[in-house]
Amino acid sequence: MPVKWVLYWQPNQGSTVSTQILNEAAQCAESINGVKEGRWKATLNYYKPMLRDQSNHPDLPRDFLGISLADQPSKYYFIIRSQRIVVEADATIQLIMEKLQSYKSKVSLYFDGFQYQLGDFRLRVGRVVPVHSESIRGIVMEVEYLPISSMEKARKVMEEFVEIWHEALSKRSLSGKFVNSELNFGEFGLADTYTPQHTGVQYAIVMAHMIATVQPVVRG
Amino acid sequence: MECVVQGIIETQHVEALEILLQGLCGVQRERLRVHELTLKSVPNLGVVSSEVRLLCDLDQQPEPTWTVKHVGGAMRGAGADQISVMVRTMIESKVSKNALRMFYSLGYKLDHELLKVGFAFHFQRNAHISVSVSSVNKMPKIHAIDEAVPVTPGMQIVVVTAPATPENYSEVAAAVSSFCEFLAPLVHLSKPFISTGVVPTAAAAAASLMSDGGGTTL
Numbered sequence: 001m002p003v004k005w006v007l008y009w010q011p012n013q014g015s016t017v018s019t020q021i022l023n024e025a026a027q028c029a030e031s032i033n034g035v036k037e038g039r040w041k042a043t044l045n046y047y048k049p050m051l052r053d054q055s056n057h058p059d060l061p062r063d064f065l066g067i068s069l070a071d072q073p074s075k076y077y078f079i080i081r082s083q084r085i086v087v088e089a090d091a092t093i094q095l096i097m098e099k100l101q102s103y104k105s106k107v108s109l110y111f112d113g114f115q116y117q118l119g120d121f122r123l124r125v126g127r128v129v130p131v132h133s134e135s136i137r138g139i140v141m142e143v144e145y146l147p148i149s150s151m152e153k154a155r156k157v158m159e160e161f162v163e164i165w166h167e168a169l170s171k172r173s174l175s176g177k178f179v180n181s182e183l184n185f186g187e188f189g190l191a192d193t194y195t196p197q198h199t200g201v202q203y204a205i206v207m208a209h210m211i212a213t214v215q216p217v218v219r220g
Numbered sequence: 221m222e223c224v225v226q227g228i229i230e231t232q233h234v235e236a237l238e239i240l241l242q243g244l245c246g247v248q249r250e251r252l253r254v255h256e257l258t259l260k261s262v263p264n265l266g267v268v269s270s271e272v273r274l275l276c277d278l279d280q281q282p283e284p285t286w287t288v289k290h291v292g293g294a295m296r297g298a299g300a301d302q303i304s305v306m307v308r309t310m311i312e313s314k315v316s317k318n319a320l321r322m323f324y325s326l327g328y329k330l331d332h333e334l335l336k337v338g339f340a341f342h343f344q345r346n347a348h349i350s351v352s353v354s355s356v357n358k359m360p361k362i363h364a365i366d367e368a369v370p371v372t373p374g375m376q377i378v379v380v381t382a383p384a385t386p387e388n389y390s391e392v393a394a395a396v397s398s399f400c401e402f403l404a405p406l407v408h409l410s411k412p413f414i415s416t417g418v419v420p421t422a423a424a425a426a427a428s429l430m431s432d433g434g435g436t437t438l
Contacts, residue, residue, distance in 0.1 A: 049265060049327065056264050060327050080325055087322045089288065090313040096290045099311065102266035103326065189318060197316070 002122075002146045003154035003194045005162070006202035007178040008210055009139035015175035022139050024172045025125045026114055032168050034116030040070040040124050041112040043131075044203060045105035047097075064103065065207070066094070067200050070124075077200035081208060084187045086197045109207075111140055120146050121161055128210065138210045140203075141178050151185070151192050181205045221386065222310040223347075223393045225400060225409040226379045230418055234353055234376055236426035237406050238339065241351060244402055245343040252340045252354055253278040255365055257320065259328040272328065274320055278365070286315045294411075295389075305393045306411040307384065333359060335368040338376060346395035347382040354379075375418075378407050 009025075011017055030036065047064045051057065061080045068076050068091065076094055078087040097103060113126025121143060128138035143161060148154040162180065169178070181202070185191075188201050229237060238249065255276040261269055273289040292309030294300065300307065338354030355376050357368035380400060384392040400409040405425035408417070419425070 050267050052264050052267070058262055058264060058327055060265070061325055064326065078322060080322065083321075083325045085318060085322050085325060086316075087319050088316040089319070090315075092311055093288060093313040093315065095311050096272065096288060096313055099290050099292060099309075100261070100266065100270040100272060101268060102261050102270050102328075 001149055001194050001196065002144045003148055003151055003158065004142055004144040004199055004202075005158055005180050006199065006206055007141045007143065007162070007180045008206040009141075009176055010179045010209075011176035017136060017138055017176075019127065019136055021174055021176070022113065022125065022127050022136070024174055025139065025141065025169065025178075028165070028169050028172060029114075029116045029118070029123050029125060032118060032164070034118045034123055037115045037117055037122075039112065040115045040126065041110060042070050042126075042203070043068045044109045044111070044207065046107040047103040048106045050102060050104055063204075063208070065204060066097075066105070067203055069196055069199055071199075072196050075196065077197060079200050079204040081201075081204045084189075086188050086190070086201050086204075088195075088197050088200075109137070111203075122146060140206060142199075149194050151194055151198075154194075179209070181209060221307065221384045221389060222381050223305045223307050223384050223389060223396045224379065224381045224412060225305045225396060226377060226412050227407045227409040228372075228375050228418060229353070229378055229407045230422065231355070231374050231376055233406055233422050233426040234338075236429040237353060237378070237403070239429050240403065240406060241341050241353075244399070245341040245345075245351070247341055247343045249339045249341055251279050252336060252338045252352055254336045254354075255284075255333065255363075256336060257333045258331045259323050260331040262327045262329060265327045271331070272323065274315075274323070284317070286317055286319050288313050288315050288319060303390075303393045303397075304410070305396050307389050307393060310383075330362070333363070334371070335359065335365050337368075345399055347384075347392040349380060349382045349396060349399055352379050353377075378403070378409065380409055 009017055009021060044065060044067045049060045061082055063081045066076055066078050074091050076089050076091050108131040110129050110131060111126045113124060115122060115124040124142040126140055127136045128140060129136055145154050145158055183205050185198055190198055255278055257274045258271060260271050275287045275289060277285045290311045295307040335357040336354040338352060340350060340352040342350045353376055356371045358371050359368050380396055382392045382396050403409060406419060406422050408419050
């Protein structure tokens with residue numbers, strides 16, 4: 001599977017995220033000869049434990065999330081970031097979770113947007129919106145380098161691409177930038193060869209950063 | 221959803237049963253060596269207490285594979301009483317190998333674990349039917365599969381299952397029932413938790429199958 005980096009939009013201090021930034025990013029992709037290929041979508045669910053006695057709180061994770069990825073429609077990925085756990089399962093695991101009634105999905109988010117082909121790269125730019133809402137909470141960007149599956153081997157060429165991207169985007173004078181979180185996949189038991197579990201972990205980290213740094217919502 | 225029946229057979233008659241199954245199913249038998257862990261939710265977690273099974277297929281190459289299984293309640297009522305097989309909800313999902321660690325983190329504890337060793341046949345006969353014959357073994361120490369010993373020495377369990385849907389469970393149940401009749405000389409199969417013991421004439425049936433050299437066609 002090709003190596004993929006998942007970046008997120010970090011607004012400058014005092015700025016907010018908006019659809020306009022998403023549009024600028026999409027236009028930027030086209031300006032560097034990106035060929036629009038179609039839409040993409042991923043869904044992320046935050047789970048909360050269901051407790052019979054609210055006053056008695058066993059030691060349970062607060063960052064348990066599940067994600068379904070655009071590339072893997074028959075699979076589902078669980079991540080508990082604090083425990084450095086990532087699990088791949090069949091999509092039917094969601095039915096099992098519903099039957100167990102021990103955890104419930106309390107917040108669900110969509111990532112959706114357009115994808116572009118740029119030579120050996122595939123780019124996806126998308127907004128982050130709560131399900132049943134149009135309020136944009138963030139912007140993510142996936143950069144995939146198709147010829148290589150090794151994270152280490154792809155590092156330099158990915159860095160160069162992101163550099164080119166930053167340069168192209170800077171001409172649009174936007175108040176913020178796309179950020180790549182450096183993370184240690186080894187802590188999650190993941191190897192150098194890229195897998196969808198790597199993507200799941202990146203989304204979990206991106207969401208943690210977004211929640212911590214992004215300003216509250218602007219409509220439109 | 222699945223249709224399921226089970227029964228017990230003396231270990232000495234398992235070889236005869238295998239010959240019978242080979243003739244009936246027309247497929248190669250598969251080895252079965254599954255470590256089954258039953259996890260239960262900690263107190264206070266969940267609307268109700270919940271249980272989930274993790275199955276580790278030890279015979280897969282290059283490394284064992286894991287499945288999460290949720291077995292729900294059986295169908296009840298007059299309709300269910302008329303069916304000789306149990307119809308119950310069942311959902312399975314393949315999972316990566318650290319699923320056990322994840323469930324521990326989510327507040328599930330090991331309730332008990334078993335090692336099932338034997339063989340299985342998977343075939344199509346008006347339904348997708350699986351028959352497994354295995355000894356059920358318990359572990360003296362946690363996860364010590366190499367030290368497992370039979371729960372009931374000299375006895376093995378036979379389980380026949382077939383996946384079903386709310387639309388076709390009647391047909392699947394009929395297919396399972398019909399198939400089970402062929403096994404009646406050696407093992408009596410019934411709904412789980414309704415034990416009927418061993419078949420008294422199993423010894424004679426087994427002797428007949430063994431002396432036949434496995435050539436009997438039913």
